[in-house]
Amino acid sequence: MIDLKLKVNNYGTVNNHSNLASTNNHIKMKDGHISKSKDSHSSSKHSSSSEKHRDGHSDKPKKSSSSDKHRDSHSDKHKDKHSEKHKDSSKHSSSSSSSTSLDKHGSSSSSKSSSHNSEKHKDRHKEKSSSNDKLKEKSKHKPSDSSTVKSEKSSEERKKERSEHREEKIAKANVVKTEHTSIKTDSKHMNNMSSSKHNSVTSPLSKISPSKIKREPMSDDDIPLIKRKPDDVAIKKMKVESDDEPLQEKYKAKIQAEKLKAKERREDIENRKRKAEEAIEPIKKKKIKKEIKNEVESPTKGRKKKDNEEQQTIWKWWEEERREDGVKWTFLEHKGPLFAPDYDPLPDNVIFKYEGKLMKLSQDAEEVAGFYAKMLEHDYTKSEIFNKNFFKDWRKVMSSSEKETITDLKKCDFRDMHAFFTEQSEERKNRTKEEKLALKKRNEEIQAEYGYCIMDGHKEKIGNFRIEPPGLFRGRGDHPKQGMLKRRTQPEDVIINCSKDSKIPQPPSGHKWRKVQADNKVSWLACWSENIQGQTKYVMLNAASRLKGEKDWQKYEVARRLYKHVDKIRATYREDWKSKEMRIRQRAVALYFIDKLALRAGNEKEEGETADTVGCCSLRVEHIKLHPEIDNKEFVVEFDFLGKDSIRYQNKVPVEKRVFKNLQLFMENKQPGDDLFDRLNTATLNKHLHDLMEGLTAKVFRTFNASKTLQEQLDLLTNPEESVTAKLLSYNRANRAVAVLCNHQRSVPKNFSKQMENLQNKIKAKMDVIKEGKKQVKDAKSDYKNLKTEKAKSMYEKKKKQLERLQEQLCKLEVQATDKDENKEIALGTSKLNYLDPRISVAWCKKWEAPLEKIYNKTQREKFRWAIDMATPNFRF
Numbered sequence: 001m002i003d004l005k006l007k008v009n010n011y012g013t014v015n016n017h018s019n020l021a022s023t024n025n026h027i028k029m030k031d032g033h034i035s036k037s038k039d040s041h042s043s044s045k046h047s048s049s050s051e052k053h054r055d056g057h058s059d060k061p062k063k064s065s066s067s068d069k070h071r072d073s074h075s076d077k078h079k080d081k082h083s084e085k086h087k088d089s090s091k092h093s094s095s096s097s098s099s100t101s102l103d104k105h106g107s108s109s110s111s112k113s114s115s116h117n118s119e120k121h122k123d124r125h126k127e128k129s130s131s132n133d134k135l136k137e138k139s140k141h142k143p144s145d146s147s148t149v150k151s152e153k154s155s156e157e158r159k160k161e162r163s164e165h166r167e168e169k170i171a172k173a174n175v176v177k178t179e180h181t182s183i184k185t186d187s188k189h190m191n192n193m194s195s196s197k198h199n200s201v202t203s204p205l206s207k208i209s210p211s212k213i214k215r216e217p218m219s220d221d222d223i224p225l226i227k228r229k230p231d232d233v234a235i236k237k238m239k240v241e242s243d244d245e246p247l248q249e250k251y252k253a254k255i256q257a258e259k260l261k262a263k264e265r266r267e268d269i270e271n272r273k274r275k276a277e278e279a280i281e282p283i284k285k286k287k288i289k290k291e292i293k294n295e296v297e298s299p300t301k302g303r304k305k306k307d308n309e310e311q312q313t314i315w316k317w318w319e320e321e322r323r324e325d326g327v328k329w330t331f332l333e334h335k336g337p338l339f340a341p342d343y344d345p346l347p348d349n350v351i352f353k354y355e356g357k358l359m360k361l362s363q364d365a366e367e368v369a370g371f372y373a374k375m376l377e378h379d380y381t382k383s384e385i386f387n388k389n390f391f392k393d394w395r396k397v398m399s400s401s402e403k404e405t406i407t408d409l410k411k412c413d414f415r416d417m418h419a420f421f422t423e424q425s426e427e428r429k430n431r432t433k434e435e436k437l438a439l440k441k442r443n444e445e446i447q448a449e450y451g452y453c454i455m456d457g458h459k460e461k462i463g464n465f466r467i468e469p470p471g472l473f474r475g476r477g478d479h480p481k482q483g484m485l486k487r488r489t490q491p492e493d494v495i496i497n498c499s500k501d502s503k504i505p506q507p508p509s510g511h512k513w514r515k516v517q518a519d520n521k522v523s524w525l526a527c528w529s530e531n532i533q534g535q536t537k538y539v540m541l542n543a544a545s546r547l548k549g550e551k552d553w554q555k556y557e558v559a560r561r562l563y564k565h566v567d568k569i570r571a572t573y574r575e576d577w578k579s580k581e582m583r584i585r586q587r588a589v590a591l592y593f594i595d596k597l598a599l600r601a602g603n604e605k606e607e608g609e610t611a612d613t614v615g616c617c618s619l620r621v622e623h624i625k626l627h628p629e630i631d632n633k634e635f636v637v638e639f640d641f642l643g644k645d646s647i648r649y650q651n652k653v654p655v656e657k658r659v660f661k662n663l664q665l666f667m668e669n670k671q672p673g674d675d676l677f678d679r680l681n682t683a684t685l686n687k688h689l690h691d692l693m694e695g696l697t698a699k700v701f702r703t704f705n706a707s708k709t710l711q712e713q714l715d716l717l718t719n720p721e722e723s724v725t726a727k728l729l730s731y732n733r734a735n736r737a738v739a740v741l742c743n744h745q746r747s748v749p750k751n752f753s754k755q756m757e758n759l760q761n762k763i764k765a766k767m768d769v770i771k772e773g774k775k776q777v778k779d780a781k782s783d784y785k786n787l788k789t790e791k792a793k794s795m796y797e798k799k800k801k802q803l804e805r806l807q808e809q810l811c812k813l814e815v816q817a818t819d820k821d822e823n824k825e826i827a828l829g830t831s832k833l834n835y836l837d838p839r840i841s842v843a844w845c846k847k848w849e850a851p852l853e854k855i856y857n858k859t860q861r862e863k864f865r866w867a868i869d870m871a872t873p874n875f876r877f
Contacts, residue, residue, distance in 0.1 A: 315458045317546040318553065318866040328523045328547060332498050334453035334462065336505030336513075337526050337539050338446065340469035340488065343367045350420045353413035354406055364397040368485060371472045373417035380474060380482065389483035390472060396485075453525060453541070454502075461542035462525065467494075473532045477611045477646025484532055493528040523547045544862040553866060556837040558695045559704040560877060565693045566704070570595065572692065577658045583679040587688060589662050590616050590677050594698050597653060598705045598741050600644060601682045601698035613642045616698075617682050622672035626663055627652075635660040649743045706738045706835035711877045713737050714844055723808075728854050729815045731844065736823060738831045746827040752820075759817045766810045773803040833860065838867035843875035 346366060351358050361369060372390055380386045391409045450465045470488040473481055491511035498504065500518045507513050524538040541547050576588030593599050593616050602615015614623065623641040630636045633654045643649045666676055689696040713734030718727060780796040845852045856864065
């Protein structure tokens with residue numbers, strides 16, 4: 001038996017284990033542990049030899065325990081019938097179950113050794129013939145497949161019946177084996193190993209169970225070759241094992257080796273899983289790191305998510321149908337305006353002196369005196385008009401005793417108060433980080449409470465929800481009312497506008513609103529009148545709101561429609577230059593100036609109430625000079641007047657001869673202070689324009705000419721071959737042409753010289769670096785020609801790219817310097833926000849791939865969100 005075992009081992013694991021079982025029986029018999037009868041032992045031998053016989057004759061994978069199981073089941077059914085043979089039958093069943101275990105293992109792994117088993121066919125038949133008598137004796141314990149078969153059948157009939165029954169069982173076993181082996185996993189083998197260990201108490205052969213012997217937990221494709229190598233080595237070692245070594249120790253060593261290998265397989269599986277997870281984690285971490293880096297580099301600094309949420313809730317009102325009935329909203333709810341905080345009296349150590357003597361002021365007088373003390377070093381306090389108006393209004397809030405004492409402003413000493421306010425200002429500038437964060441949080445809370453309203457189910461941002469605090473009026477230019485006291489606005493001065501079904505805003509404690517109304521034909525939320533000029537102040541929505549956006553969109557659409565009518569309108573006012581009526585001639589000449597020079601129409605003003613600013617319709621004779629010829633140009637009109645915000649307009653413009661003759665006619669017999677267009681005002685001019693085109697006003701001409709100029713200048717100045725930096729310079733130059741047309745000037749900034757000096761220093765330093773870079777490139781090129789190595793070539797390319805980057809940086813600095821110098825007296829923002837159709841700029845950026853952030857800042861992009869969404873690269877004004 002031992003020799004047979006070693007032969008089978010050369011062809012496969014299955015035969016090895018099958019013989020191990022037989023050898024195990026032999027060992028137990030030697031040790032005196034087996035007390036079975038000769039019949040039982042013969043049955044075991046027969047089972048083994050029969051199994052080998054089947055292996056030799058079958059072409060397919062075989063083996064099933066169904067034959068033994070069938071005998072077991074019939075043995076159970078006929079227990080009563082064969083009660084006297086019960087003991088022998090139970091022994092036989094035990095032996096059969098051991099053979100069954102071996103059969104199962106053979107079914108899972110004997111396909112490789114079936115061809116080798118056929119060579120031993122003769123030996124097996126010898127064993128079979130020697131055991132036929134024993135099978136006859138054992139068949140007494142096995143009932144027939146049919147209950148009607150009689151026990152008197154001959155031995156030849158029983159052999160034939162058993163062979164047919166065996167073939168049927170083999171066919172069934174093939175199906176069972178195929179399904180069984182396909183679903184086995186490594187974990188099942190481990191469980192079977194542990195269970196077989198438990199069953200070893202009842203069956204000696206169970207120590208070598210099929211689940212233990214099988215060492216293929218997964219397919220060969222899943223296990224690297226290096227991992228399978230130890231198993232192959234172990235099998236080779238088994239071939240050369242010595243026969244002198246006790247078999248029981250061999251089995252124990254093999255079982256321990258199996259356990260060790262199973263443990264190694266488990267650890268190997270866990271290691272592969274861990275490595276797979278570790279291979280995935282770096283990718284995830286890398287992505288997270290990249291996202292964090294993007295958030296750090298983003299100008300929003302961590303507010304990217306918040307901005308995305310806001311973008312998801314954007315109200316695309318421009319995609320909805322517009323209302324033509326004049327209704328602005330159907331539902332409006334808000335919290336009302338935010339009033340200025342009450343006055344906080346000065347500390348006792350802050351004093352006011354009059355004629356060098358300490359004087360304690362009343363709270364109202366002290367508050368107004370503080371307004372003046374804050375401006376003590378400003379140019380306004382040197383103005384006679386400012387001082388006169390301030391002192392007059394200050395005395396109105398003084399007590400009777402203070403009025404008697406304080407009679408001359410020049411005798412007042414505000415220096416101690418000024419020092420206190422200066423110190424407070426410095427403290428605010430030097431706040432700690434915690435204080436700044438606390439203030440920021442407080443402002444955000446106020447913004448959340450008062451800075452938004454609900455309009456037609458959408459949350460809209462409010463523009464100016466804070467009411468101006470009291471102070472001294474400054475005005476622009478030499479305003480006649482500068483220095484006057486702006487009183488504190490009280491809730492009793494404020495009118496609230498909201499829906500009837502909304503929650504009415506509550507006034508401050510102890511106060512009430514002047515009026516609460518629900519007028520959906522207006523867009524303001526609250527209003528009040530200020531005391532300086534009697535103007536009405538409004539709380540309006542933010543520039544990015546629907547109402548503001550619709551108004552802008554409509555304004556630019558009207559300006560675009562003017563394209564279709566402008567030729568006809570120009571022909572009309574040219575004909576009117578020859579009209580017999582002076583009124584029509586004046587209107588035609590004024591319209592010519594508004595069209596060609598983009599002048600504001602101008603409004604009538606009460607003398608002494610505002611600064612002396614004029615527009616086209618309010619020009620006086622003193623504001624123009626006529627030159628029949630100057631600077632080799634004929635019929636030149638020289639303008640010199642103060643426009644809006646007291647900005648001076650100076651321009652020499654050649655005009656058509658008939659316009660020049662009409663101006664001479666208009667100026668006849670008039671004084672310098674007389675109106676040039678004495679038979680014209682803004683209202684009559686706009687009425688005439690409305691008759692020419694619906695919605696047309698003098699302001700539309702200004703918008704039309706500004707946008708048209710920008711479009712033409714961009715087409716003229718943009719060079720497709722230039723860099724983005726150069727294209728942006730071209731855009732600013734086009735914008736500057738519009739600003740000059742609209743007379744959008746500004747004073748030169750105080751620190752302009754310092755800024756230009758710093759910029760020139762940067763340019764000079766960059767040029768020095770470029771000079772050194774050129775030298776390095778030249779040296780690297782020489783080295784490459786001499787050495788002809790990859791390293792030298794790489795160094796040359798590197799130095800060359802560095803030089804290109806430096807030259808680009810120098811170009812940007814030079815463009816920045818040029819742009820800053822050209823725009824030092826020009827304000828580009830006013831025309832960009834109020835007179836230029838934003839779709840022109842958006843389309844230009846999309847067409848030339850220029851960053852829109854260089855044209856509009858974040859607030860401006862929110863204002864023109866509608867234009868950014870609807871404008872295409874091919875948009876034309």
